[in-house]
Amino acid sequence: MPSLDTSTPLAxxxxxxxxxxxxxxxTAGGLTWRPATRADAxxxxxxxxxxxxxxxxxYREVLAEITEMFDAPWRRFDTDSLLGHDADGALVAYAQxxxxxxxxxTVRVVLFGGVHPARRGEGIxxxxxxxQVARGRQVLAASGKDLPARIAAYAEDDGPAAKARMFDHAGFTPRRFYSELRRxxxxxxxxxxxxxxxxxRLVPFSAELDEATRLAHxxxxRDHWGSEPQTPEQWTHGRTGFAPQWGALVVDPAPDVDALLADPDTDAATADALRAGQPLVVAYALNERYDEDFAVxxxxxxxxxxxxxxxxxRGRRGAPAALVAGMRAxxxxxxxxxxxxxDTENPTGATGLYAGLGFTKTHGSRMLSIEL
Structure with missing residues (x-):
């Protein structure tokens, strides 16, 4: 899999x-362009x-999923989004x-967008x-983070061929492959x-353990490709489909605090929580419900x-226990x-875990990117 060369210092x-x-x-399509606003939801x-x-x-979406996108304080719709309307004011295309x-x-930008099926083939x-790619480059440059960088987009494996050609023409390369499984x-x-x-101890998800679950996550x-730490704002955002009644957590009721604090792998936020005597979530399964997808x-x-x-x-069966508890709910x-x-290259052996629990693949998707 192509990757950024880290053998020499980054520019x-x-x-x-x-x-x-x-x-x-x-200019294609003769559309009028402006940034998206909440009223456009x-x-x-x-x-x-x-x-x-x-x-x-x-999948299909509901209005709450769209409106909540505008609630995230880190999103800049005024500079990082576009809507294209035709002469009658109908929305034809969008980009974010x-x-x-x-x-x-890794400092990242992810590109989302699409064109109404009736207006495809016009170059829009x-x-x-x-x-989007140009704006993504501007966002990366303005980040001030001298880290490996990525401009990414996602596509279904059986998506439109024209979309795949567009990604290829723009220099995007498939980097990761994902399988959706069902049981x-x-x-x-x-x-x-x-x-x-x-x-x-296996316990139900609760709001009191939400922050401890974020630290566990x-x-x-940390060793998953493409994953980055989630801030408290990111962690609690985008929960329209969240089903807390199906959430399951595993906690250590008597953690060896001294051993964990001495472990160089223990991150600073977890160390602070341990010193404060806060609960230690060690495994978790958080689940969602999307009724609008049932008919699809x-x-x-x-x-x-x-x-x-x-x-x-790892190796103490916390994740399988939480997963099964969620499925029972x-x-x-x-x-x-x-x-x-x-992720088909998950480093923790998750693919084998799911197969052992009776999951089978239904379809796949991929992430494509330009690595900088």
Missing amino acids: PIVQRADAPASLPEI PALLELRNTIAEADAEP VESMPGDTR GRELFAW DLRETAEPLPDIRLDGL NDAF RGYSFGYTAILGTRRAY MQGDGMEFACLDV
């Missing part, structure tokens, strides 16, 4: 980003769902350049994507296993959004399947 981010002084003009929802239906994507405030290992998408929860399916924990994903897929399901185990607690609420996504 300053301003040089590597090679940001243009001005952004390219979009209904039209943006309609366009995004129209695109998803045309491209046979396995997303950057994350918590990046400490190609010009709009060029604008049958119906009465006719194999029963969920009982997983016993030694010295650890940042520790668990033809079945009801719960979705495991994030699953992880602290590095010092889904099953109790009548869900027919449990679903999740996995």
Whole structure:
């Protein structure tokens, strides 16, 4: 897999980003362009769902998911978004350049966007994507973070061929591949296993343990490719589909504080929490519910959004126990399947874990990027 060469010192981010002084003009389609605002949420929802239906994507969105995007304080819609309207005022195309405030290992921008199916083939998408890439370079240059950098986009494996050609033409290379998996929860399916924990305690998700779960997540994903620490604002944002009643946590009721503090792998935030006597979450499964997707897929399901185990607690079955507990909660609420996504090169052996629990692949997606 292509990667950035780290054998020599990196040039300053301003040089590597090679940001243009001005952004390219979009002339294709004869559209009128302006930044997105919160008032555009209904039209943006309609366009995004129209695109998803045309491209046979396995999901749909609801208005709350769109409006909550505008609530994140780190998003700059005035400079990092565009909407293209036709002469009648109908929304035809959109673009968003997303950057994350918590990046400490790789500074990233992610590009989202699309064109109404009825207006494809006019060059709108190609010009709009060029604008996004140029704006992404400007955002990276302005970050001031002299770190490895990435401009990324995502695509379904069976998405439009024209979109794949556009990415290739713009110099994007596939870097990571993801599989969506599902596990049958119906009465006719194999029963969920009982997983016993030694010295650890399985508890339901609670708001009181939310911050402790964030610290566990940042520790668990330190060695995952492309993952970056989540700030408290990032962690609690974007929870329209969050199903706390399905969340499961594993805590250590009597952690060896001295040993953990002496461990060089213990991060500073966790060390502070240990010294303060706060609860130690060591594994977690946080799940989501998207009723609007049931008809698209033809079945009801719960979705495991994030699953992880602290590095010092791997091998103690915390994550499998939390995952199964979440699936039991889904099953109790009548869900027919449990679903999740996995990086096919996950370093913790998660793919084998899911296979052992009866998960099978339904479809795939990929991340493409320019590495700087």
